[in-house]
Amino acid sequence: MQVLKEEVREKIKIAALREFEKKGYQKASMRSIASGAKLTVGNLYRYFDNKDSLFRIIIQPAFQEIYQFIEEFARIKEDSPSKKTKKDNFVKIFEESLIKIYGQHRAELIILLNGSKGSQMENAREQIIYSIAERIKKEAFPKMKKEMTVVDGFLAEVLAIGFIEGISLVLNKYKDKAKTRKLFTQFTHIYFKNLLDDLI
Numbered sequence: 001m002q003v004l005k006e007e008v009r010e011k012i013k014i015a016a017l018r019e020f021e022k023k024g025y026q027k028a029s030m031r032s033i034a035s036g037a038k039l040t041v042g043n044l045y046r047y048f049d050n051k052d053s054l055f056r057i058i059i060q061p062a063f064q065e066i067y068q069f070i071e072e073f074a075r076i077k078e079d080s081p082s083k084k085t086k087k088d089n090f091v092k093i094f095e096e097s098l099i100k101i102y103g104q105h106r107a108e109l110i111i112l113l114n115g116s117k118g119s120q121m122e123n124a125r126e127q128i129i130y131s132i133a134e135r136i137k138k139e140a141f142p143k144m145k146k147e148m149t150v151v152d153g154f155l156a157e158v159l160a161i162g163f164i165e166g167i168s169l170v171l172n173k174y175k176d177k178a179k180t181r182k183l184f185t186q187f188t189h190i191y192f193k194n195l196l197d198d199l200i
Contacts, residue, residue, distance in 0.1 A: 024115030055116075070135060099184055
């Protein structure tokens with residue numbers, strides 16, 4: 001019986017993920033989710049108290065993984081033999097990590113960045129931007145060449161917003177995984193090139 005309940009929970013989560021990706025949190029309905037899971041609405045509520053609790057259960061693991069990626073991302077290694085190697089290593093690790101998260105959580109990323117309005121996680125996009133901006137301020141700006149000293153920390157927020165907006169646009173435009181991966185790789189190279197070129 002317990003196995004059956006877990007199977008039903010998984011069906012609900014799959015149906016809910018599709019519904020949230022298609023309509024966003026605000027326009028998604030428990031009735032549509034129940035229909036997608038081939039359940040009655042009453043039966044759905046036996047598994048999840050409300051739409052927000054279902055949303056959090058689906059989205060929270062992806063958010064935590066993204067947040068952890070930003071917070072613990074490998075710094076540019078000081079013992080790298082050359083500046084070019086440091087830059088290449090950083091970009092390669094970043095691309096691989098980003099593609100891994102994309103591969104596991106594409107739908108959740110789209111929902112987090114564009115479809116969480118009205119939920120208790122509607123500030124997720126801003127939290128991700130804030131975390132990236134803080135990493136740029138702490139990890140990149142202090143290593144900039146003296147002639148490139150940043151005059152205002154707000155630049156970190158501008159860079160973070162630009163990066164997230166770029167990722168969001170790619171996710172929304174393409175569903176083809178191979179094409180999206182290639183675009184992520186190209187975007188990361190172009191986006192970080194000038195910033196990394198100015199590091200010591």
